[in-house]
Amino acid sequence: MTDFQQARAALGGRLRELRTSRPGGRLTGTQLAERLGWTQSKVSKLERGRQTATIEDLQQWAEGTDQPEAIGELRSLLNGIESHHRSxxxxxxxxxxxxxxxxxxxxxxxxxxxxxxxxxxxxxxxxxxxxxxxxxxxxxxxxxxxxxxxxxxxxxxxxxxxxxxxxxxxxxxxxxxxxxxxxxxxxxxxxxxxxxxxxxxxxxxxxxxxxxxxxxxxxxxxxxxxxxxxxxxxxxxxxxxxxxxxxxxxxxxxxxxxxxxxxxxxxxxxxxxxxxxxxxxx
CATH class of the missing domain: 3.30.870.10 (Endonuclease Chain A)
Structure with missing residues (x-):
């Protein structure tokens, strides 16, 4: 696995943690997708490191899991990805x-x-x-x-x-x-x-x-x-x-x-x- 793939997988893992450890109770991928107006496949791809999130995606994810304070950490993880690979x-x-x-x-x-x-x-x-x-x-x-x-x-x-x-x-x-x-x-x-x-x-x-x-x-x-x-x-x-x-x-x-x-x-x-x-x- 390349450094880029590892960094994207690390971000996906953190997104999964935010979804499953939501203060108000764990959300399924389908529930979070409904909250954000996304497809369930997008949630899955982000968590599995198959798709690179945008900063807007991360902002919505943090707010959708009722943890807006996590945006700073998510932004840092994304910057780590983009320092090596940017579309x-x-x-x-x-x-x-x-x-x-x-x-x-x-x-x-x-x-x-x-x-x-x-x-x-x-x-x-x-x-x-x-x-x-x-x-x-x-x-x-x-x-x-x-x-x-x-x-x-x-x-x-x-x-x-x-x-x-x-x-x-x-x-x-x-x-x-x-x-x-x-x-x-x-x-x-x-x-x-x-x-x-x-x-x-x-x-x-x-x-x-x-x-x-x-x-x-x-x-x-x-x-x-x-x-x-x-x-x-x-x-x-x-x-x-x-x-x-x-x-x-x-x-x-x-x-x-x-x-x-x-x-x-x-x-x-x-x-x-x-x-x-x-x-x-x-």
């Missing part, structure tokens, strides 16, 4: 700008980065036009507020880090990411020009894993490692923050394994140039 529905509830501001803070607190990306250009190397299309795609997918211009400005601020001599970026990308047409070819062409200019920078080691090169593990989902203490992974439904030592070590080992298939310097530049000619032959 995009929650993360993007107020738009993309706020999330980018939080990511900027996270990056400001870190010095050495290891990144892997298999599907698109990493955010810290994106052009404004490319980033604009990325945010638009995800706003459509998650039906989130379309504060795209504000989000782009925040993402561009983060790029100041690659010129900071105190920071070091070890970035790996799969060659397939260079061809992903999530934007018009003209914009991708400009993005590839930008990427080519990064090769050889003092603070950035940019490696490309060629499509034709054997890999020892599948080039799966992207991730960032901060100072070998924190891993950030973005899935389709949620953002994950992983900070237990064993898991961080696994991600670092994954990065190191992928790096064995990567090329750098002039070889990386040739791959980027080839993609550039393919996308915009004229």
């Amino acid at each position: 995009w529905r929650r993360l993007l509830s107020s738009g993309h700008r706020a999330l980018q501001e939080n990511v900027n803070i996270q990056h400001a607190q870190s010095t050495i980065f290891h990144a892997w990306e298999n599907a698109m250009i990493v955010g810290v190397l994106q052009t404004p036009d490319y980033a604009r299309h990325v945010f638009s795609c995800y706003a459509d997918l998650h039906r989130s507020p379309r504060d795209i211009e504000d989000a782009v400005r925040e993402r561009m601020k983060r790029q100041q880090g690659i010129y900071d001599s105190r920071k070091k970026y070890h970035i790996l990308m799969w060659e397939a990411a260079l061809y992903s047409l999530i934007c018009p070819p003209s914009i991708l062409g400009g993005q590839l020009d930008r990427l080519a200019g990064v090769v050889g920078m003092d603070n950035v080691d940019l490696g490309i894993v060629p499509l034709s090169t054997p890999v020892k593990i599948p080039p799966a989902s992207g991730f960032w490692i901060h100072d070998e203490r924190l891993v950030v992974v973005e899935t389709w439904h949620a953002g994950l923050r992983i900070d237990d030592a064993d898991s961080v070590a696994t991600y670092l080992r994954t990065w190191q394994t992928l790096q064995k298939s990567a090329v750098y310097g002039p070889d990386a530049h040739r791959i980027i140039s080839r993609a550039r000619r393919t996308i915009s032959p004229h």
